[in-house]
Amino acid sequence: MTYGEKLRKLRMALDLTQEEVAIRADLARSFISQVETDKTSPTLDNLERILKAVGSTLQAFFSEEEEEKVIYRKSEEVPLYDQPVGVQTTLLMNEVENKKIDALLVTLKPGSKTDEEDYHSGDEFGYVLAGTIHLILDGVDYQCEKGDSFYYRADKKHSVMNQDPTVKAKFLWIKID
Incomplete structure (x- = not known):
């Protein structure tokens, strides 16, 4: 301007x-x-x-007022490399000031599992885009298929796994502070 x-x-x-x-x-x-x-x-x-x-x-x-960023392009996505074998995680929104959420796209190869996360504050939401996942919350297994969504308070130990021996699973994982 x-x-x-x-x-x-x-x-x-x-x-x-x-x-x-x-x-x-x-x-x-x-x-x-x-x-x-x-x-x-x-x-x-x-x-x-x-x-x-x-x-x-x-x-x-x-004074420099930055325009609020609205669109996050695929070319700006950041792959996260410290993931377990078979887990591909991509941060969909990078360098957002004062963000209250992390939006992740997670692909699980057959038989793979995310690291178990300890208790922390916030909420988490997910939507299964492909395949079937198993959400493990404090040892309880919840099965979610393509089109299903999940939501929980993150004050429980949690992980996600793909128990299918042949098909990849993909889900959107939103972590809310």
């Missing part, structure tokens, strides 16, 4: 006209228009006056 666009956005958020900003900043309306359309650049003094007219400051205006 250009500086002019950013100034226009600030003005519009307050439902002010260019004329109102010009009066508050003691500048010409045509100048405000040219600044907002990036046809001219204001001096630092004029920029400060415009910002004051829309209730902002130089510091706030130039």
